[in-house]
Amino acid sequence: MGQVWTGYDQRLDRRVAVKLLRPDKVAGQEADELRRRFVRECRVTAQVDHPGLVTVHDAGSAGEELYLVMQYVDGADLADHLAEHDPYPWSWAVAVAAQLCAALSAVHAVPIVHRDLKPRNVMVRPDGTVTVLDLGVASVMDTDTTRLTHTGSPIGSPAYMAPEQAMGGAVGPYTDLYALGVLLHELLTGQAPFTGTTALGVLHRHLYDPPAPVRTLRPEVPEALEALVLRLLAKDPQHRPASAQETYEELLPLIPARGTPTGAPLDPTRPFLLPHAPWPYRAQVPAPRPQSAPAPERADVAGAVDEVKRLLGEGRVTQAVDILGAILPVAAAQHGEHSPVVRTLRKQYAATLMDDGQYRRALPELRRLADERATESGQADPQSLRFRYDVAQCLEQLGEPVAALAEYRALLPYYENRYVAGDPELALDVRRRIGHLLLALGDRVSAQDTLVRLLHDVERLRGPGHPLAADIRRTLQWLGQVRA
Template sequence: MNGRVIADRYELSTVIGQGGMGQVWTAYDGRLDRRVAVKLLRPDHMTKGTGADEMRRRFVRECRVTAQVTHPGLVTVHDAGSDGDDLYLVMQYVDGADLADHLAEHEPYPWQWTVSVAAQICAVLAAVHAVPIVHRDLKPRNVMIKPDGTVTVLDLGVASVIDTDTTRLTHTGSPIGSPAYMAPEQAMGGTVGPYTDLYALGVLMHELLSGNVPFAGSTALGVLHRHLYEPPLPVGRVRPDIPEPLEGLVLRLLAKDPQHRPSGAQEVYESLAPLLPRRGNPGGPLDPTRPFLRPHAPWPDRAGAAAAPPPPPRPPTAAPGGRGPDVAAAVDEVKKALGEGSITRAVDILGGILPAAAAEHGERSPVVRILRKQYATTLMDDGQYRRALPELRRLADDRAAEAGPADPQTLQFRHDAAQCLEQLGEAAAAIAEYRAVLPYYENAGDTGRAFDVRQRIGNLLLAVGDHAGARHQLQALLYDTERVHGPYHRLPVELRRVLERQRQFNR
């Protein structure tokens, strides 16, 4: 299915999620030149007894309703409809990790993280329930932790289309939905409401705190039976460090009778509020306490902070006969995309072909170096300077090892790396890189590039507050540019204006 285009607009790229009823793909939106996520659902896999046309109408209607709910913690819905036998839902692509993977990588999950995740989910549920909409399938796989620690809830509205009769079993013998997170009333096919989502939140919190869902079993019916009749194990018996109010809240959320649960997401949030972390320093990317430790702070807020992981690259085009990546075809695709102004698509193609090309031809082969150079250039054109920087440094090191530090191509790679540092606001590192390449340009008699680098250094010195150093740098440059170009050339005119502004500022 790779390469399939949905609705003459969305080109499917990589599967990032899969279940019994459909798949989630990264895709390329050719109209707006952006990455999106596309969820494909098969009506014949979702239910029996309901016509496919009726399922499509219900799906589109529900998507229209849920698209009206706006909240920072909800994934944005861009489009929905049907394509062939599939229903599709086009959503914003969310960087980060889903909560199930986040838990697996951080067991035991800090209870402060659990509180922070749950509080953010409560904010989402309060907005959703006010519509009113019930999520019906809240679980770790439907919750994303973004690099800045904020939580995004996925699949709002999809479960309400699928879950018209929860007790009905599919031909595989499994109930539609997620039995491990189903409230008793949902498992019995009764009326669902906001209290149903609160029960699922209780299951999710129990799993984060203890490492396991409260009710597990070898069959779906066995799990549902335990939801109906067995009391949950208090999480404090597994994690003695958990505060008693938090343990009590989880038990209230897991009450069999909806009337014994909290009255709404707002009440749950108020119970969590005293346990939320106060001001401080977050642990790094994907730390869910960060929005409370540094509310509304920009990300990244530390020098040299790691960038968000890049989205999955577009898979390489296969060569005829399945012999591996067709590099020539990929290069042609890149040229076409760049010619159409589709820079994001070109980045995806190059990012997808590079690993396969390196495996086939060797990392130091000419074809791989050409691809890597084009990849770095395209990343810069796309404004992705943090991703371009390591590529440029690698290219510079490889070229310097072969042709020496004074080689024009080596210098170009290092100059571009300095530009990336400049764009990322890492002024001191950019100054150091520019100063390192400047003597080579001067020794080679490349006056134009040397003047440009000297001007950049002067402007960066102003940016870091070294006004004396900047004035000395720019004054010397003014003298040299006037000597070479005359006093009325664009560059000396601009330098005099900057120096005059600085003098007025320092009066």
């Protein structure tokens, strides 16, 4: 019923996900019903507040189009995560299911039934936390709730649909628990319990066929976990666990105890092994590619550059970063990796990343630019030195004082040598940064010596009233008190 796009909040300069009704679905006799369903989705989704659910920022209409603005979730959907890990560790499956139970408990408390729980509607984030997407087919469990389609056909995905949902009967929390059982079976065995060549055939199997016990396909799965999956897949809702809370409690003994994560990316056991731990660092975050991203052969690089300039003029740095990251490989394919066009774009990309505070992503770009320029024009080339200066700034901002100090010290002779690439202003700034980094590393004697000599030179060159001189005096005064 819709499309989801990467969007941007212009006021706060942040990525968001924007869901739109497909234009071809708005027109026609079902338009009013689709509008009511979409409005219902917006209101229902906004009622639930839980870390395992996507945050709703805004909803409304623009002309004939309806939109829902949601949190942009970084990570991989569970279907892709499963495809990348074969076989899927059973402890991971338990951790995913436990997190889903926590989110479902919040959903069911409203009360809401998700009605379409499946791997494509679950995201695994970089820290291993699981986020449930798309309450778009949820139905508030009121006695007067009507069917949401004119035809009376059930809403949901056949492979994950509970028998009562397939028959068009009343749904409840037990319906989502059945879908959780299907999802768990798929994680543990690599395949859904019921498959077929047609949707009707799949639904027939849900109604009448018993599921294969997971240990027949994967013997290392604990017996208790197999028993829970079979209970979740019971045809009769009364034979399933009573609630998501009860299911969570049955999963709890199977969850890994606190300890050290495997180090694998997007490990869903991490939230249990290291509760409330900081997010893991990822070296490179790929820029999101909106569905409207042009194909390489048709991309308008010049137009993208103009758009970046406009966005930067409006202070929308995050969106500019993403456009630059997306257009770089296109420009390289059109003009060549080492062309002036690509070099200019990469310089702009690195500078914009720094402006956006994304120092970890800017660092490898700047190092590459510095090395390429030095190879072409020599180590003393002013542009190469400027890239290295930005590298040192990134290292400083990333809390790597030893590496930053080494970079600044390597740069200083070039800036002090007026016959090479001398720059008195940058030389003074580099010396100040060296002094502050020495302080950060606990070498107060060297820091004081560096700053005293710097103060003498600043007063001689710029006068005692210069702001840099006043700043250095304050630091030296504080340092003297500490040493005393």
